[in-house]
Amino acid sequence: MTALFRVFRRVWRRRIGALTVGILLSVAVLGAGLALLGLSGWFITAAGAAGLAGIGLGFDVFRPSAGVRFLALGRAVARYGERLATHDATLKGLADLRVALLEAMLRRPAVLLSRLRGSERLNRLTIDVDALDGVALRLVMPAAAAAVVLAATFFLIAWLVFPAVAVLEVGSYLIGLGVALLVAARASRKPSRLAQRSAQALRMRFIDMMRGRTELAVGGRLEDHRRSVLDAHRRMQHAQSRIDLVDRVSTLLLGAAGSVAAGGGLLVGGLAASEGRVDPASAALGFFAALALVETAAPLARGIAELGKMTDAARRIEIQFADESEAAPRERESPSAASVDPSVLSGSRLAYRQGNRVLFEGLDFSVGRGETLALVGESGSGKTTLLNIIRGLVEPTRGFISLEGRPLAVYGEAERAARIGYLPQRAALVSGTIADNLRLAAPAAGDDMLWESLRIACLDEVVAAKGGLGHTLGEGGQGLSGGERRRLALARMLLRRPSVMLLDEPTEGLDVETARAVLVRLRSAFPQAAIVVAAHRAEERAWANRELEIGLSQALRRRRRDR
Numbered sequence: 001m002t003a004l005f006r007v008f009r010r011v012w013r014r015r016i017g018a019l020t021v022g023i024l025l026s027v028a029v030l031g032a033g034l035a036l037l038g039l040s041g042w043f044i045t046a047a048g049a050a051g052l053a054g055i056g057l058g059f060d061v062f063r064p065s066a067g068v069r070f071l072a073l074g075r076a077v078a079r080y081g082e083r084l085a086t087h088d089a090t091l092k093g094l095a096d097l098r099v100a101l102l103e104a105m106l107r108r109p110a111v112l113l114s115r116l117r118g119s120e121r122l123n124r125l126t127i128d129v130d131a132l133d134g135v136a137l138r139l140v141m142p143a144a145a146a147a148v149v150l151a152a153t154f155f156l157i158a159w160l161v162f163p164a165v166a167v168l169e170v171g172s173y174l175i176g177l178g179v180a181l182l183v184a185a186r187a188s189r190k191p192s193r194l195a196q197r198s199a200q201a202l203r204m205r206f207i208d209m210m211r212g213r214t215e216l217a218v219g220g221r222l223e224d225h226r227r228s229v230l231d232a233h234r235r236m237q238h239a240q241s242r243i244d245l246v247d248r249v250s251t252l253l254l255g256a257a258g259s260v261a262a263g264g265g266l267l268v269g270g271l272a273a274s275e276g277r278v279d280p281a282s283a284a285l286g287f288f289a290a291l292a293l294v295e296t297a298a299p300l301a302r303g304i305a306e307l308g309k310m311t312d313a314a315r316r317i318e319i320q321f322a323d324e325s326e327a328a329p330r331e332r333e334s335p336s337a338a339s340v341d342p343s344v345l346s347g348s349r350l351a352y353r354q355g356n357r358v359l360f361e362g363l364d365f366s367v368g369r370g371e372t373l374a375l376v377g378e379s380g381s382g383k384t385t386l387l388n389i390i391r392g393l394v395e396p397t398r399g400f401i402s403l404e405g406r407p408l409a410v411y412g413e414a415e416r417a418a419r420i421g422y423l424p425q426r427a428a429l430v431s432g433t434i435a436d437n438l439r440l441a442a443p444a445a446g447d448d449m450l451w452e453s454l455r456i457a458c459l460d461e462v463v464a465a466k467g468g469l470g471h472t473l474g475e476g477g478q479g480l481s482g483g484e485r486r487r488l489a490l491a492r493m494l495l496r497r498p499s500v501m502l503l504d505e506p507t508e509g510l511d512v513e514t515a516r517a518v519l520v521r522l523r524s525a526f527p528q529a530a531i532v533v534a535a536h537r538a539e540e541r542a543w544a545n546r547e548l549e550i551g552l553s554q555a556l557r558r559r560r561r562d563r
Contacts, residue, residue, distance in 0.1 A: 454491050
């Protein structure tokens with residue numbers, strides 16, 4: 001419940017005015033409903049009693065009937081205004097929450113973001129945010145409105161009818177309400193959570209099936225995956241059916257509580273009327289008002305039935321705002337003026353720990369203008385991590401990076417992006433034209449500049465054969481082979497004309513001849529660039545001027561150099 005309260009405060013703290021207006025209008029709707037049924041009951045009873053007494057012609061029917069019409073119209077207007085105010089505030093609050101969630105995720109270390117499946121995370125966040133629309137609409141507002149209306153009903157019945165009637169009606173109804181909500185909360189917690197998880201599984205499995213239908217069909221797994229989608233759908237429907245059953249049971253309990261309250265009020269009011277302590281019409285007013293009490297908690301019962309999924313969604317969303325880091329705390333140190341390497345790019349005493357595992361330590365390197373340094377080592381030794389550190393996406397556990405004679409920390413993100421070009425292992429492409437994908441790096445680039453970058457990446461002839469820069473790609477660059485996607489990402493990075501390039505397996509998916517051509521054109525086009533490449537192929541290692549083996553201790557590296 002703590003997470004639910006935090007999310008509610010986060011979403012609606014800027015919409016408190018609209019929320020207050022919605023609560024007041026909800027009170028008006030419930031109050032008008034109670035007054036309408038109570039006044040109608042009093043009117044019918046009083047008119048009947050006047051007819052039996054032979055004074056029907058003298059009975060004023062105009063003012064009560066006008067009151068009934070006024071309450072009916074007022075209730076309709078108040079309900080329209082309540083829906084307008086509350087739904088508008090809810091939708092705007094959830095929109096603010098989505099923006100805040102994306103901002104919180106972007107503040108995470110890039111190495112964590114790169115491991116996420118974007119569609120999976122987006123799917124989960126979308127379902128979780130959607131689940132929270134009931135926090136205000138079916139929990140907070142109905143509870144606040146019901147409390148105000150029940151308190152007002154108690155005092156009005158005590159004043160207009162009889163105090164004992166007010167105590168019996170409101171008291172018995174509150175007991176029944178508590179029992180109904182407790183039953184709903186306990187019985188619906190598990191199925192509401194299962195329904196939420198099944199909805200997530202259904203959406204993700206369906207998306208995966210649509211994206212990978214060709215691969216699944218080739219592998220003979222399409223029918224199995226289709227059955228898994230249908231299984232998730234059945235589980236979601238089963239859980240939703242249990243929630244609906246709990247909702248019906250709680251509604252039945254609320255109806256029973258209302259019937260007990262109305263029956264008890266009618267009994268006490270009738271006895272008081274027979275004794276002459278209250279007139280029959282007033283006793284009828286209390287009876288019909290008790291019947292209308294059920295309406296005060298009907299929306300709240302549905303919200304309680306969905307409490308489990310809302311609580312789980314709130315917990316998952318709050319986790320997104322928490323600070324997370326896989327790396328150990330950084331040991332702060334500042335380079336002295338004498339220790340700053342004059343090379344274009346250098347690293348000093350670098351170390352990185354991932355949990356209890358030391359990826360590397362005591363790492364020193366420098367790259368001058370026109371030089372290429374190859375990072376070599378086994379998979380998982382830390383080559384990509386070192387590139388992330390050089391780019392400033394990950395903080396080292398110890399040590400520092402210098403760029404053009406200054407500590408990397410003094411550069412802002414915009415300066416780093418302008419000076420350092422980075423081709424990561426997973427370079428994302430978007431749906432759209434080839435030109436759209438290229439201009440993500442340089443929106444103002446002209447077509448000549450785009451073609452030049454494609455030429456350097458040995459992709460110009462491929463693009464020309466496909467129809468040019470206007471050729472449309474599918475999601476993730478569908479329409480290009482793996483090697484072509486890699487070269488398109490490289491061409492996009494080159495548009496920024498960086499002085500330092502970080503390349504993580506730049507020739508992955510290319511044949512030997514194309515790989516060599518790409519590397520030759522790249523160095524020819526940028527003869528003064530300092531390049532660091534995570535090398536997995538012999539062509540990349542042969543292209544470099546020097547190698548730095550990652551995953552070895554500093555002492556062992558020195559011994560190897562001495563030999």
